[in-house]
Amino acid sequence: MRRPGGRSARVRAAVLAATVDVLLEGGLDALSIGDIARRAGVHESSVYRRWGTRFNLALEAVLDRTRTEVPVPDTGALRTDLAALLQGTAAFVRTPLGELLLRLALRADMAEYEGARERFWDHRFAAGSAVLTRAEERGELRPGLDHRLVFEALMGPLHMRLLLTREPLDETFLDGVVELVLAGIAPHD
Known part of the structure; x- marks a missing residue:
């Protein structure tokens, strides 16, 4: 069970922040699940399990940022x-x-x-x-x-x-x- 504000929320925030960083550094072509997982300090399988593809991950990261900005x-x-x-x-x-x-x-x-x-x-x-x-x-x-x-x-x-x-x-x-x-x-x- 996921707890709001718990580990799941911290992992999500770290992965989305790392994704935006990678997008800004190299664009969508540079987006690698492995690189994002390393930057976020999580296992690659956690990223795949939650987002499936780099496009889904990029989309959620961008939507999250646009909701804020x-x-x-x-x-x-x-x-x-x-x-x-x-x-x-x-x-x-x-x-x-x-x-x-x-x-x-x-x-x-x-x-x-x-x-x-x-x-x-x-x-x-x-x-x-x-x-x-x-x-x-x-x-x-x-x-x-x-x-x-x-x-x-x-x-x-x-x-x-x-x-x-x-x-x-x-x-x-x-x-x-x-x-x-x-x-x-x-x-x-």
Whole structure:
């Protein structure tokens, strides 16, 4: 039986931290279960038993870090929730791990990575949907909107600038994106 905060939690934290370190040092191609186990001070079989593959391990490490660095905001208002979500994402993608994720997102040469990429984005869409569901319950959002599409509309301009135009992600830009999205999703009076 696993005890929260016990050895299992310490092993998980050590393995995930070692995984992020390896990802930052050498990218996904350098990820080795054996190396991670040594760095974390655990047996290799423990890592395989819990995560199975290096892609599952990398995914959990990245999701764990994004949960911490880009938490799901709950400010009580749609405008400030969207602004916090967009600003948090913009700050995260400027970190070494965020930059690595952008580079990995562009790779098309890793078939085994596709499942991990899909699970990562499903998690991020669920986070965005939680914000939108609360807003819908407060009457700040037109009912029946496709939450995934709204989240894509919010995040799309950010990725356009990061990957294509390389223009700055300043406050004026981020605020403008939030206002544009709000204009399209607010209830009709």
